[in-house]
Amino acid sequence: ILNKRIAVLPGDGIGPEVCHEAIRVLEAVAERFGHKFEFEKYLMGACAIDATGNPLPDETLDACLEADAILLGAIGDPKYDNDPSAKVRPEQGLLRLRKSLGLFANIRPVTAYEVLLEHSPLKNDRIAGADMLIFRELTGGVYFGEKGRTADSAYDNCTYSREEIERIAQLAFQAAATRRKKLTLVDKANVLETSRLWREVVQGIAKGYPEVAVDYLFVDNAAMQLILNPKQFDVILTENMFGDILSDEASVIAGSLGLLPSASVGKLVSLFEPIHGSYPQAKGKGIANPIAAILSAAMMLEHFGLQEEADLVKEAVQYALEKKVLTPELNSHSPYTTEQVGTFISYCV
Amino acid sequence: ILNKRIAVLPGDGIGPEVCHEAIRVLEAVAERFGHKFEFEKYLMGACAIDATGNPLPDETLDACLEADAILLGAIGDPKYDNDPSAKVRPEQGLLRLRKSLGLFANIRPVTAYEVLLEHSPLKNDRIAGADMLIFRELTGGVYFGEKGRTADSAYDNCTYSREEIERIAQLAFQAAATRRKKLTLVDKANVLETSRLWREVVQGIAKGYPEVAVDYLFVDNAAMQLILNPKQFDVILTENMFGDILSDEASVIAGSLGLLPSASVGKLVSLFEPIHGSYPQAKGKGIANPIAAILSAAMMLEHFGLQEEADLVKEAVQYALEKKVLTPELNSHSPYTTEQVGTFISYCV
Ligand SMILES: CC(C)[C@H](C(=O)O)[C@@H](O)C(=O)O
Numbered sequence: 245i246l247n248k249r250i251a252v253l254p255g256d257g258i259g260p261e262v263c264h265e266a267i268r269v270l271e272a273v274a275e276r277f278g279h280k281f282e283f284e285k286y287l288m289g290a291c292a293i294d295a296t297g298n299p300l301p302d303e304t305l306d307a308c309l310e311a312d313a314i315l316l317g318a319i320g321d322p323k324y325d326n327d328p329s330a331k332v333r334p335e336q337g338l339l340r341l342r343k344s345l346g347l348f349a350n351i352r353p354v355t356a357y358e359v360l361l362e363h364s365p366l367k368n369d370r371i372a373g374a375d376m377l378i379f380r381e382l383t384g385g386v387y388f389g390e391k392g393r394t395a396d397s398a399y400d401n402c403t404y405s406r407e408e409i410e411r412i413a414q415l416a417f418q419a420a421a422t423r424r425k426k427l428t429l430v431d432k433a434n435v436l437e438t439s440r441l442w443r444e445v446v447q448g449i450a451k452g453y454p455e456v457a458v459d460y461l462f463v464d465n466a467a468m469q470l471i472l473n474p475k476q477f478d479v480i481l482t483e484n485m486f487g488d489i490l491s492d493e494a495s496v497i498a499g500s501l502g503l504l505p506s507a508s509v510g511k512l513v514s515l516f517e518p519i520h521g522s523y524p525q526a527k528g529k530g531i532a533n534p535i536a537a538i539l540s541a542a543m544m545l546e547h548f549g550l551q552e553e554a555d556l557v558k559e560a561v562q563y564a565l566e567k568k569v570l571t572p573e574l575n576s577h578s579p580y581t582t583e584q585v586g587t588f589i590s591y592c593v
Numbered sequence: 594i595l596n597k598r599i600a601v602l603p604g605d606g607i608g609p610e611v612c613h614e615a616i617r618v619l620e621a622v623a624e625r626f627g628h629k630f631e632f633e634k635y636l637m638g639a640c641a642i643d644a645t646g647n648p649l650p651d652e653t654l655d656a657c658l659e660a661d662a663i664l665l666g667a668i669g670d671p672k673y674d675n676d677p678s679a680k681v682r683p684e685q686g687l688l689r690l691r692k693s694l695g696l697f698a699n700i701r702p703v704t705a706y707e708v709l710l711e712h713s714p715l716k717n718d719r720i721a722g723a724d725m726l727i728f729r730e731l732t733g734g735v736y737f738g739e740k741g742r743t744a745d746s747a748y749d750n751c752t753y754s755r756e757e758i759e760r761i762a763q764l765a766f767q768a769a770a771t772r773r774k775k776l777t778l779v780d781k782a783n784v785l786e787t788s789r790l791w792r793e794v795v796q797g798i799a800k801g802y803p804e805v806a807v808d809y810l811f812v813d814n815a816a817m818q819l820i821l822n823p824k825q826f827d828v829i830l831t832e833n834m835f836g837d838i839l840s841d842e843a844s845v846i847a848g849s850l851g852l853l854p855s856a857s858v859g860k861l862v863s864l865f866e867p868i869h870g871s872y873p874q875a876k877g878k879g880i881a882n883p884i885a886a887i888l889s890a891a892m893m894l895e896h897f898g899l900q901e902e903a904d905l906v907k908e909a910v911q912y913a914l915e916k917k918v919l920t921p922e923l924n925s926h927s928p929y930t931t932e933q934v935g936t937f938i939s940y941c942v
């Protein structure tokens with residue numbers, strides 16, 4: 245029986261709605277197994293800018309540091325996206341949070357769901373059985389390098405240290421060793437020096453995992469292979485920006501971005517969040533898919549060592565998929581609301 | 594009646610084989626229309642390193658500068674890819690060529706071919722009718738920024754100047770104005786300063802093209818939208834690295850990377866090349882698809898102002914597709930060789 249304090253950062257757009265359902269599911273789990281989960285909400289993103297001028301208020305960061313885990317909805321608002329001169333942005337909050345918590349590894353599982361094959365834009369025989377785990381480096385690279393303007397130009401610097409690569413590569417190899425024993429490093433080593441360092445470090449670490457077959461793909465080729473033949477992938481390891489692009493792209497295998505959860509781990513507290521964004525157009529309409537957030541909560545349960553509980557949540561999601569208790573993007577015929585999907589899944593656990 | 598000197602850089606892997614067929618098609622066109630095309634071959638890439646130690650010998654660059662157009666096969670060799678410490682690389686030759694010739698805009702058309710729909714991994718109703726033109730910036734960004742190592746890390750710097758963005762954006766808007774009047778800028782303006790400069794410059798230029806609808810997509814979202822709903826795109830404008838990734842990814846719409854041509858234009862001579870790589874595993878086997886190289890030759894004809902000739906080549910390719918005179922990746926049942934496909938197409942022009 246566990247006692248856990250969970251900091252919740254609902255964020256912007258559909259973030260609050262999907263977090264709400266993930267919390268309900270976690271509460272149902274707690275009740276059924278006798279755990280005690282405490283949830284406290286904090287501001288981050290555009291909502292934090294509106295309220296405090298700061299996308300990551302100190303209070304939020306402090307609360308995250310003291311929590312046992314963090315549940316994040318999504319952040320982002322179009323009013324900042326189309327204003328290239330905005331000085332304060334919601335994304336800065338998320339990036340500073342990742343950096344401050346040392347969340348260097350973002351783990352994104354992607355699976356093809358049998359019952360959703362018809363929803364994928366990909367032909368079913370290409371994706372049936374696809375099951376991969378993307379390890380995206382999360383606190384280095386061009387996201388965090390020096391950036392700025394000179395008179396007539398702009399720059400973004402990308403750097404990676406050996407240690408930054410090593411620590412996530414170790415996690416990815418460990419994961420591959422417990423799975424189908426294949427790891428694919430995605431880089432652009434024919435052009436980028438950072439990619440050559442990635443390849444060098446990974447070649448070194450690979451020696452310690454003789455049972456894991458290692459493959460190297462250039463990112464342009466990987467973006468194509470992911471669609472041509474997704475079943476070839478087991479664990480994908482890649483740097484921050486490439487991981488951002490490839491994991492969103494890979495969502496077409498699952499059938500909807502609204503299904504994909506993630507866990508971000510590091511040295512301190514871990515964070516769980518859907519990979520989808522704040523989807524502002526859908527805000528408040530009850531059409532946001534809460535499953536990615538709910539599966540992120542399941543990853544949190546696994547992280548707590550509660551495998552049985554996590555499995556139960558995943559089965560409940562599976563049941564919602566089978567019974568088509570789904571939001572409009574996956575069930576245009578007789579759609580359910582965000583809340584109804586959350587209710588159904590929490591009843592099932 | 595035209596007299597043109599074409600510098601041919603066959604390059605590595607399957608480069609020479611596909612160039613050979615493109616030249617035969619151009620010769621057939623010349624004969625039929627009374628033009629005179631002279632072809633001269635020069636070294637670039639791994640073959641140039643092997644022969645001279647330099648991936649872009651001066652002789653090659655000089656010849657390119659004096660030619661009316663350049664036909665390039667492909668460059669790259671795995672012996673360099675897996676050696677992160679190699680000092681000289683085939684890619685340096687290509688990048689230096691692009692830079693020296695000022696080839697700032699790489700134009701990559703992507704179309705879904707009706708007769709090949711079955712070969713795409715995408716469901717046919719998603720792609721039938723898709724037809725886009727990708728404008729990839731080719732001489733700036735992280736490919737050309739300062740790169741190197743410090744004691745325990747590596748770096749790659751990305752910079753873009755206003756002028757670098759303006760000149761390709763103008764071309765992209767002009768193209769959009771003659772097509773379906775939609776332009777999508779792909780960037781990561783919520784994180785990158787260079788992307789914010791792209792957005793700023795494009796917003797400015799857009800004012801001069803009130804008839805063109807402009808859309809802004811983050812690259813992660815674009816990588817997903819390209820598969821979910823490729824028909825939404827008309828002209829895509831993006832920076833070097835994103836263009837590399839997205840155009841390879843978009844090849845799944847056409848059904849094979851072996852079908853996609855490109856034209857690189859700038860202030861001096863223009864260059865025409867298939868977007869596929871050197872595919873070393875296929876070298877000398879007669880299985881390489883020459884159509885991307887042949888369609889690149891058709892783009893060269895258009896560039897020469899020979900629209901009728903270019904259309905004829907495109908019709909001949911269409912005929913090869915219909916008659917299934919195709920290499921194994923598109924016709925596994927009764928495949929034709931690289932040379933047979935080239936022969937068929939040159940007979941048809
Ligand atoms: C919101 C944005 C900064 C973020 C990222 O690019 O990391 C998002 O796209 C993600 O993938 O988590």
Ligand SMILES: CC(C)[C@H](C(=O)O)[C@@H](O)C(=O)O
Binds near residue numbers: 434464668837868
């Ligand atoms: C070979 C490589 C340097 C090149 C690039 O990335 O530009 C290739 O992938 C391309 O797309 O032309």
